[in-house]
Amino acid sequence: MESSTSGWAGRLREYVFTTERAYLFVAKGPAAKVWHFIWQGGSWQKAAESTASGDAVYAAGEQEDGTLLELASQAAMEIAKKGWQDLPVVYVVPEAELIRYALQLPPDLSREEQREAAYWELDDKLLARGLSGEDFACLCQPAKEMDGKCLITAVRKGYLQAVRQAFAQAELKLVDMIPAGGEELQGPLNYLQNPQREGVGFCGRTGSELAYRRLLSIWLALLLLICTCLAALDVFAYQQAKSFAAERQAELVLMEQERKQMVELTAKRAAVERREGLWQQLGQQGISGYSLLVHLGTSIGDGVCLTRIHTGVEGEGILLEGQAVNYDCLMDFMGRLEADRDYFSAVNLDNSSLAKGKSGEADRIQFSLRINGESDEHGKARGKTENSR
Incomplete structure (x- = not known):
């Protein structure tokens, strides 16, 4: 029986590890036999059986290479007919190629320790027959009919290598080789019902792979x-x-x-x-700012504008800065200031220059005038202005 899994750990293991759900077993007889086993309903079932039609396969020991190649070729033809080319193939080693011994081993040994003990015991047996244990591959399995004993099964390594070469030439997917089990299907059933298949086959293939x-x-x-x-x-x-x-x-x-x-x-x-x-x-400086703005406002004509008024120390008068459209407008402005003698006692032009217009604007006259503030008659003028208010 395959090992059952449950819970999330089991589902994770099934996802991470792959387990084959179908196998082909090839056995040697008068002609090649192929058994198809599948995992169904919680157990392994034989789904089909096919026997090659053709020349008989030679018995063991007679023209070994040709025998195995003929066997592999017949099995390959049967597998191709059934469409089983992608399934793993297991070869059943016939009894004639096997050497078996029963051996008493301690029950607490691990699988590797059992294999090691079986190898040395087999080596002693083979030496007695004039053979070397290094030339044989062995398996150690519990003997069902002999309580407390293990059954050692050995096969020549040269024979296993010949099987690999023959199946490789026939382009078959050989994954393992197992000993025959007495009855016809006993070997395949022993292999399938053991989840730890590395201890059942001569190739040491595990029951599951990553x-x-x-x-x-x-x-x-x-x-x-x-x-x-x-x-x-x-x-x-x-x-x-x-x-x-x-x-x-x-x-x-x-x-x-x-x-x-x-x-x-x-x-x-x-x-x-x-x-x-x-x-x-x-x-x-004794100058009324209000009066100054009033007199300047009445004196400015068209084309003239004041930009700044400066006051210096007392006695220096007042500096007026501004712009005029032309000199005629400037002279008219100066004439108006001079005409207001009640307030401005002197008007002098300090500086004048032509400023180029920007962005299509007309040229302007920049000027600065210095005027004296309220004259001696400032009091009278201021009195008149206040009376007029």
């Missing part, structure tokens, strides 16, 4: 999972960095707006402070 393709698929799946996780982490980190960069960019835009507002407020504050300073300087 499923390399499945393990490779698991490894690839794990690798794909790891790569997917790493890629997901990279994408997540990229999205986090992108979000962080967007937040920083929004903060920078907001800070830039606040900076511009601060610059504008600073400029406005500076302008206000300059005007307050100008107002204070005018007051320190």
